[in-house]
Amino acid sequence: xxxxxxxxxxxxxxxxxxxxxxxxxxxxxxxxxxxxxxxxxxxxxxxxxxxxxxxxxxxxxxxxxxxxxxxxxxxxxxxxxxxxxxxxxxxxxxxxxxxxxxxxxxxxxxxxxxxxxxxxxxxxxxxxxxxxxxxxxxxxxxxxxxxxxxxxxxxxxxxxxxxxxxxxxxxxxxxxxxxxxxxxxxxxxxxxxxxxxxxxxxxxxxxxxxxxxxxxxxxxxxxxxxxxxxxxxxxxxxxxxxxxxxxxxxxxxxxxxxxxxxxxxxxxxxxxxxxxxxxxxxxxxxxxxxxxxxxxxxxxxxx
Amino acid sequence: xxxxxxxxxxxxxxxxxxxxxxxxxxxxxxxxxxxxxxxxxxxxxxxxxxxxxxxxxxxxxxxxxxxxxxxxxxxxxxxxxxxxxxxxxxxxxxxxxxxxxxxxxxxxxxxxxxxxxxxxxxxxxxxxxxxxxxxxxxxxxxxxxxxxxxxxxxxxxxxxxxxxxxxxxxxxxxxxxxxxxxxxxxxxxxxxxxxxxxxxxxxxxxxxxxxxxxxxxxxxxxxxxxxxxxxxxxxxxxxxxxxxxxxxxxxxxxxxxxxxxxxxxxxxxxxxxxxxxxxxxxxxxxxxxxxxxxxxxxxxxxx
Numbered sequence: 001x002x003x004x005x006x007x008x009x010x011x012x013x014x015x016x017x018x019x020x021x022x023x024x025x026x027x028x029x030x031x032x033x034x035x036x037x038x039x040x041x042x043x044x045x046x047x048x049x050x051x052x053x054x055x056x057x058x059x060x061x062x063x064x065x066x067x068x069x070x071x072x073x074x075x076x077x078x079x080x081x082x083x084x085x086x087x088x089x090x091x092x093x094x095x096x097x098x099x100x101x102x103x104x105x106x107x108x109x110x111x112x113x114x115x116x117x118x119x120x121x122x123x124x125x126x127x128x129x130x131x132x133x134x135x136x137x138x139x140x141x142x143x144x145x146x147x148x149x150x151x152x153x154x155x156x157x158x159x160x161x162x163x164x165x166x167x168x169x170x171x172x173x174x175x176x177x178x179x180x181x182x183x184x185x186x187x188x189x190x191x192x193x194x195x196x197x198x199x200x201x202x203x204x205x206x207x208x209x210x211x212x213x214x215x216x217x218x219x220x221x222x223x224x225x226x227x228x229x230x231x232x233x234x235x236x237x238x239x240x241x242x243x244x245x246x247x248x249x250x251x252x253x254x255x256x257x258x259x260x261x262x263x264x265x266x267x268x269x270x271x272x273x274x275x276x277x278x279x280x281x282x283x284x285x286x287x288x289x290x291x292x293x294x295x296x297x298x299x300x301x302x303x
Numbered sequence: 304x305x306x307x308x309x310x311x312x313x314x315x316x317x318x319x320x321x322x323x324x325x326x327x328x329x330x331x332x333x334x335x336x337x338x339x340x341x342x343x344x345x346x347x348x349x350x351x352x353x354x355x356x357x358x359x360x361x362x363x364x365x366x367x368x369x370x371x372x373x374x375x376x377x378x379x380x381x382x383x384x385x386x387x388x389x390x391x392x393x394x395x396x397x398x399x400x401x402x403x404x405x406x407x408x409x410x411x412x413x414x415x416x417x418x419x420x421x422x423x424x425x426x427x428x429x430x431x432x433x434x435x436x437x438x439x440x441x442x443x444x445x446x447x448x449x450x451x452x453x454x455x456x457x458x459x460x461x462x463x464x465x466x467x468x469x470x471x472x473x474x475x476x477x478x479x480x481x482x483x484x485x486x487x488x489x490x491x492x493x494x495x496x497x498x499x500x501x502x503x504x505x506x507x508x509x510x511x512x513x514x515x516x517x518x519x520x521x522x523x524x525x526x527x528x529x530x531x532x533x534x535x536x537x538x539x540x541x542x543x544x545x546x547x548x549x550x551x552x553x554x555x556x557x558x559x560x561x562x563x564x565x566x567x568x569x570x571x572x573x574x575x576x577x578x579x580x581x582x583x584x585x586x587x588x589x590x591x592x593x594x595x596x597x598x599x600x601x602x603x604x605x606x
Contacts, residue, residue, distance in 0.1 A: 012382070013344065013375065013378065013379045013382065014342070014344065014345050014375070015345065015348065016345055016348050016349045037375075038341050038342060038344070038345075038371075038372060038375045039317070039341060039342050039345065041316065041317065041341070042317050042318065042319055042341075042342065045318065045319050046319050062407060063407065064374045064375055064378055064407040064408055065375070067407065068341075068371070068372075068374055068375050068407060069341060069371075071367045071371055071404075072316065072317070072340075072341040072367055072368070072371050075316065075367055076316045079315070079316065079571075097406055097407065100403045100404070100406040101374075101403070101404055101406060101407060103400055103403040103404060104365060104366065104367040104370065104371060104400065104404060105367055268382075
């Protein structure tokens with residue numbers, strides 16, 4: 001199970017009733033935070049989420065509304081007795097900016113390692129999640145992220161028995177390692193079915209839609225995508241400012257065959273995004289214009 | 304008239320129901336902000352105060368809870384069409400830290416000049432206010448500030464007439480300049496009464512009480528002073544961490560003969576500071592434990 005909480009839905013600046021966009025993804029005892037603007041730590045408290053358990057902060061880009069809350073969060077994590085290391089992933093060149101902003105949170109009681117992604121596409125494993133970082137198309141270098149729980153096929157005890165594998169070695173095969181039985185190697189694929197559908201959450205903000213981002217979002221159980229502007233009359237502005245309209249986000253979700261879409265990163269000028277719900281759902285049925293602190297759980301399908 | 308709004312009352316970290324301590328002082332069309340932690344710009348919006356009109360930001364010290372909101376505020380001021388220069392005053396050595404934090408708000412459409420105060424005591428005029436910065440006693444270099452509207456004596460038209468001063472020159476004398484009448488100089492004090500009581504607001508936070516801070520607060524109409532800890536059992540911690548208890552703040556107000564006292568900068572561990580109201584008012588009658596966004600107007604006395 002993955003659970004996600006969209007901590008805020010605003011872009012550009014925090015408002016009294018709309019915090020800056022940030023996402024908390026939790027899986028198997030670890031928390032992953034995507035972006036940390038001014039006020040994100042307060043939203044974590046409002047959501048009842050632990051700051052202590054944040055193992056990684058994934059930065060999309062170095063605009064203030066996405067990273068200005070970093071020093072405050074790290075200091076509050078220290079106050080919550082965090083002592084284990086924290087990883088910050090960020091686009092190329094971002095480490096210097098992050099270090100500059102974090103001059104006011106020196107001497108933390110835990111290690112913070114900033115990993116700049118290199119190249120347009122990176123994949124890595126972190127605390128059991130398979131994470132992909134894909135470069136986006138914004139006014140500055142920017143990353144979108146997907147989080148996947150990859151799920152192996154079902155273990156077939158009959159096959160294992162027929163191959164003479166000792167019962168004590170079954171869990172080793174289930175972990176994906178080869179064992180030995182009767183003097184010959186038994187690979188996991190000899191006793192496991194085809195990989196089952198896992199879980200996938202994709203987070204795309206501060207970008208134009210691109211083919212690479214469609215590929216990143218492909219088959220997501222939940223796609224969280226920016227919709228800076230609701231009205232079609234702002235399509236030109238969206239292109240110029242390297243953002244998206246609601247309809248562009250809906251198109252991206254459709255093309256990527258996402259199961260669900262949440263919009264976020266609304267322009268401060270967009271007083272009431274919710275009145276566009278019907279129109280959005282005409283374009284992509286299973287979509288939501290969320291409020292701050294929208295939560296959901298993603299569960300494995302029974303197969 | 305001066306009006307003040309205490310934007311938040313918290314110390315160390317912002318909480319859902321308690322923003323970080325920051326003060327907005329308005330006088331004669333200008334706004335002055337003291338400190339700008341994470342979330343201060345949201346508090347300004349909640350209070351209905353203009354970001355556009357902030358002419359100066361007075362920084363007490365460079366701990367994150369006092370300056371982490373600076374880049375976001377400056378960017379939002381830019382969005383509110385601010386084009387006039389902004390002054391930031393700060394303690395010695397603070398400019399480099401502020402510039403480092405503000406790496407994410409480069410290319411503002413207005414000039415920001417950072418003025419480090421030198422020495423333990425500075426006085427300067429800014430937009431009609433007489434401001435005093437006094438070094439405090441904290442774990443890092445820290446300033447307390449007072450804001451005064453100094454008020455000249457009443458103009459005596461009979462004296463001016465008797466001295467033969469042309470009516471057109473009366474306003475020049477009232478401004479404090481010397482004029483000429485019948486070939487001899489007429490100084491303001493020849494036609495003006497003794498200076499009248501003006502208005503004074505003093506803001507003291509993140510410090511132990513000191514004789515110099517008592518002098519700074521002397522005769523304040525309103526003293527806003529930190530009270531990090533309410534309980535006497537925390538007096539030792541207050542000394543060690545270079546903060547104050549409620550009773551130390553009350554003592555400071557009494558010794559400084561302040562008219563009114565507001566406490567602020569409550570420890571996150573202090574869930575309910577308001578239950579200490581009676582005890583505080585026993586120590587200093589005209590005192591308040593304010594909520595965020597507490598406002599008041601200070602008016603000239605009729606003389």
